[in-house]
Amino acid sequence: xxxxxxxxxxxxxxxxxxxxxxxxxxxxxxxxxxxxxxxxxxxxxxxxxxxxxxxxxxxxxxxxxxxxxxxxxxxxxxxxxxxxxxxxxxxxxxxxxxxxxxxxxxxxxxxxxxxxxxxxxxxxxxxxxxxxxxxxxxxxxxxxxxxxxxxxxxxxxxxxxxxxxxxxxxxxxxxxxxxxxxxxxxxxxxxxxxxxxxxxxxxxxxxxxxxxxxxxxxxxxxxxxxxxxxxxxxxxxxxxxxxxxxxxxxxxxxxxxxxxxxxxxxxxxxxxxxxxxxxxxxxxxxxxxxxxxxxxxxxxxxxxxxxxxxxxxxxxxx
Numbered sequence: 148x149x150x151x152x153x154x155x156x157x158x159x160x161x162x163x164x165x166x167x168x169x170x171x172x173x174x175x176x177x178x179x180x181x182x183x184x185x186x187x188x189x190x191x192x193x194x195x196x197x198x199x200x201x202x203x204x205x206x207x208x209x210x211x212x213x214x215x216x217x218x219x220x221x222x223x224x225x226x227x228x229x230x231x232x233x234x235x236x237x238x239x240x241x242x243x244x245x246x247x248x249x250x251x252x253x254x255x256x257x258x259x260x261x262x263x264x265x266x267x268x269x270x271x272x273x274x275x276x277x278x279x280x281x282x283x284x285x286x287x288x289x290x291x292x293x294x295x296x297x298x299x300x301x302x303x304x305x306x307x308x309x310x311x312x313x314x315x316x317x318x319x320x321x322x323x324x325x326x327x328x329x330x331x332x333x334x335x336x337x338x339x340x341x342x343x344x345x346x347x348x349x350x351x352x353x354x355x356x357x358x359x360x361x362x363x364x365x366x367x368x369x370x371x372x373x374x375x376x377x378x379x380x381x382x383x384x385x386x387x388x389x390x391x392x393x394x395x396x397x398x399x400x401x402x403x404x405x406x407x408x409x410x411x412x413x414x415x416x417x418x419x420x421x422x423x424x425x426x427x428x429x430x431x432x433x434x435x436x437x438x439x440x441x442x443x444x445x446x447x448x449x450x451x452x453x454x455x456x457x458x459x460x461x462x463x464x465x
Contacts (some may be wrong), residue, residue: 148270151242157197160446173219184211184265184465187461208240230255232264235411266435266460271424273407298460304330306421347374365389
């Protein structure tokens with residue numbers, strides 16, 4: 148039976164329930180997509196907890212890949228049977244099938260699988276935004292990536308190395324350090340209680356890095372701000388480790404909080420980013436690894452993601 152995962156009310160994973168998912172007919176400008184793989188991201192956790200407003204239908208999920216099953220009036224660039232992927236708004240990916248504005252769907256290259264696309268679209272868009280718009284990264288850039296063994300951290304590391312940057316990763320364990328080095332990190336700082344600021348000073352000769360990508364938040368964000376030089380920048384893109392703290396005024400000019408969901412709402416940004424991500428996947432510039440759960444196991448996937456029991460990307464398979 149086709150199902151979708153909805154949230155009864157903002158809260159814990161116990162609020163996630165499966166409901167029947169009818170295969171609705173697409174309206175003008177829409178497609179009906181049958182998912183083959185659905186990405187799980189920390190932003191889904193934020194929606195579930197109520198940190199971000201849920202959709203009126205209380206559904207979750209911002210990326211997926213699958214087959215076009217039906218098309219509505221006015222859709223000319225896609226046909227039934229096409230392999231497509233998407234990311235961003237409107238949310239509602241945790242479903243066997245869904246209706247989607249046709250303009251959000253991009254054709255997959257023949258050698259990019261559903262799983263690779265679903266694991267890489269949103270994180271790839273985030274990396275593209277961070278490395279090109281937030282801070283143009285190039286051969287002279289020294290970059291610190293927190294959680295460098297994770298899904299986004301791995302993509303950021305690989306793409307930044309492709310651009311010629313020097314990448315320092317931070318990870319929680321020696322096992323994850325090996326993963327980060329496999330992604331191409333030049334050095335890795337290991338341990339949840341590691342002296343990140345001291346290590347960065349040591350590794351950079353006291354000058355600090357140029358750019359930090361911080362999806363942890365909490366006390367780590369304050370440390371990140373101390374890791375950059377006077378003209379450096381910290382991009383805060385999440386708060387997996389705690390709420391964003393009050394930032395001292397002297398450090399506030401070093402902090403930006405870019406949103407990939409806002410970035411991808413702009414049609415030009417989304418189109419350019421999606422093309423860049425699919426090309427990077429096809430060329431092997433970025434590679435993704437994933438752990439699969441059935442769609443009905445979405446709550447377990449959230450629990451594992453929140454507890455840090457995963458590396459790479461998490462996928463739901465209908």
